[in-house]
Amino acid sequence: MQNHDLPPTSLSDGTMTIFALIIALYFEDKPFIIIEEPVTHIHPFLVGRVITMMKESSKSKQIMITTHSTEVVKHASIEDLILISRDTEGFSVVSRPADKEEVRTFLENEIGIEELYIQNLLGL
């Protein structure tokens, strides 16, 4: 069994995603990286480590990710979050939860960012 190549098709989607992230974050020298839904197929237990990798890599490049994951939101800093929501007329609205006094009041009273996100309150 030694020296046998493992075909990519035998790897899980999560493993492939991790490999792709490592390459994008540490082996690409592009100054700006956009990653769509980076934690799809990744076990929640590993999401914190993935975010740590991104924070580390962001010291040398701009990284933007899109996500619906509460785990990503939980590990992100409130200042790093940009919320895109839909108004009553169906138009996209871009906002920064960190700028909202009500969001800060909730956070100060130990309501976590991820809980506010789940309850759809980050856009208040």
Place this chain on the structure above:
Amino acid sequence: MKKRLFIMVEGEDDIRFFGRIIKPLFISRYDSVEIIPYASIRRTKVNNFLKSVRLMKNDYIFVADIDTEQSVRDKKQILFYHFSNIESGSIIVVIKEIESWYYAGLSWESVVNLGVPDLPVTDELTKENFNRLIPRKFDSRIDFMFEILKYFSMDSARMKNHSFRFFVDRYHLADPIHERSQT
């Protein structure tokens, strides 16, 4: 600062009811009305949430089923024990469970159309009783509930369920029934 109303409800059936029937009645009074399910949230977080809402000088309504408690007062005592930041005047106790509010909204016409028993009073209707009343033609419980909400009658609900009538009267969500009967 914007004035908001947070309606704290137990679960999905409550979200559906308050979202479709109650929220539209409040929306003109507030900048926003948010419905928050609390059953899946730890009690300490719910308590902190109430504290936050009060600090922001927003309003909230805390809705809870009476469950097996003997009285509204007993239920409130339990809520005071669990949530130190809750205020008595903001508590609404549903008797017996939210299903009793759903079923109370069935007018005579709806009862005939759906082919379900007409209950003059739903104060004693439990979730289990409600489930037994679901007609076979409905694929699911949720399907039946959506059908009820489509034809929900506020007048019927107020007549058939005392806790619903109390809630509507407390928050002035409709003209008092005795005034209407005099016109």
